[in-house]
Amino acid sequence: MVTIKDIAKALNLSPSTVSRALRGSYEINPQTKQLVLDYAAKMHYYPNPIALSLKGSKSKAIGVIVPEIAHSYFSQVINGIEEVAYKRGYHVVIFQSLESYEREVISIENMMARRVDGVLISISSYTIDFAHLQKLRDNQFPVVLFDRITDEIDTFKVVADNFAGAFAATEHLISTGRRRIAHITSLPWLSITQERLEGYKSALAKYDIAFDESLVKYCSFDAGEITMAIKSLLALTDSPDAFLSMADRLTLSCLTNLKEMGINIPTDISLVGFSNLTVAHLLDPPFSTVVQPAFETGQTAAQLLLDWIEKKDKNVDFNTKKLPMKLLIRKSSQL
């Protein structure tokens, strides 16, 4: 690896002159400058980013924490983050929390130890204490939340319009004649869970359908739990005629379970689910989905973070970007 000193030695110049020539400083003789530039190009000189980082205390790296990489939604988000970061000369270091609070805290520490310039995070399902994030913010450290956010941290946030997505899905089910719409959702304390529930309730209200608490089921990541939830829903005296599921894993579980039980979709029960699977149209039956703007979420969050990092003055005006959802109606929810 060729360094500035190598170039300096070869051209009988001082390292400082070479450095300035490479950076195009005005106080270098154009001829000298050209000489250095040519030689550097010939020798394939690249500035050592590690030395730069040490000097400037900027690593040109951002950290990303997601619950799981191998999950269609998050891998699409990462795709969007990559695209933006790559174009702006940053690299992306990825961590998985695996929905564990402890791993999330460790990942944050790890990132700080590695001196990333900023963090993008979608909070783990089991994180209810946000001290690890608040500490970063207290130190003026740039953190952008996406998808799973929280009110307790004041910063930039990027989310899908969960309310509108749930509202549209519910309204669609109502418009196809359904009245007893079960709401299968994730953990109750998550922001996305709450927003989606509100969208659902709001749509019911619009059509004067009473909200029935017994139709709402909160499910953890235990696979058996969703099966239990479905069975208890079907056991109701006034059992549901539609399922609205609010997460990928829940959507797929619903489908698997209902099929196993021999329930006809959509004749017996109509089905709409939040999902970013690219093969929803190939499922049996082709599945109506609310699709999250995953790629755009990644892009937007990365933009915000990098703008923030590169901003001179530290007076930033935080806001929350809300990206539109898309409802794709397929056979699972048609008459």
Next chain:
Amino acid sequence: MVTIKDIAKALNLSPSTVSRALRGSYEINPQTKQLVLDYAAKMHYYPNPIALSLKGSKSKAIGVIVPEIAHSYFSQVINGIEEVAYKRGYHVVIFQSLESYEREVISIENMMARRVDGVLISISSYTIDFAHLQKLRDNQFPVVLFDRITDEIDTFKVVADNFAGAFAATEHLISTGRRRIAHITSLPWLSITQERLEGYKSALAKYDIAFDESLVKYCSFDAGEITMAIKSLLALTDSPDAFLSMADRLTLSCLTNLKEMGINIPTDISLVGFSNLTVAHLLDPPFSTVVQPAFETGQTAAQLLLDWIEKKDKNVDFNTKKLPMKLLIRKSSQL
């Protein structure tokens, strides 16, 4: 951020003593050592990895190049890589080639500029010149290939047993009475394409079925091409009774196209495809798949690379690890 010098000043010691105390050097008074350790813990001291990197010319980072992150197979591979890398204190920097040779070359340069300690790469489909990789190897730089490999580079490689996978799938189709088995595959110059074709041929030979070149279709990433291929196969006078597709995107395209054409699966045409989709069982019909050991591939490749990086002597004995495939038989290929 607290540094060694801060600690030194606070405890009236020299930076070198603090450094040695933190590293547990034997030549430090146990009491002094404890003092330093306690103070460092209290102040949340983390060694600056950037300074370490500059000194030791090791970045403790590895680069990964995949065609696309948001692809079930590759995201599972990355998952495996991550797991191993973090346990061993490395971080993972991910690049996408998007199946472009140019982007692959740029990514390599980018990684070198960033001084990663090693590279894991699954070669882009349109890479037929390997000079960029050979240059790395010429400089004794650790590179491990996975999935898409090449004979032109002598190094560690990790692949799935493509031959066995294709053989098993073909044999299964034959055992269900199929004799005209179409082979829909990827670009002809890829290692995986060739190995899978060999497996297919070998299974045909075993059962004395003549190999018919007209049943083999090579498809690029153009979506229309697969449709054309399928139509031309169905137009044959002796048209196929089974489709064997050799990549995720092809498998899904086959399914989409055949369904659109109103062809009954598996009655009219039996279907088996290579795929790492986790929802194959929910497709219509439930889809027989050859599943690649994605996670294990990532783990193995990362292991090999890190062992190599950390090895003292540079005499490494290259080999190619072959991981078993799994054939999951579902309705799409049953009688």
Next chain:
DNA sequence: TATGCAAACGCAATCGGTATCGATGCCAAG
């Protein structure tokens, strides 16, 4: 001729941590 003043470039400190080489103090052996 002396002085001023740019233009062009070199010196050396710096970032944080490590490693080499001393330096010091103390105790025991000669």
Next chain:
DNA sequence: CTTGGCATCGATACCGATTGCGTTTGCATA
């Protein structure tokens, strides 16, 4: 009393690039 050896710790160069400041030119002006 001197010398050697050990235990313990400090000063400093170094990794690669940047940067404030100083220095050397050449040239024009008083």
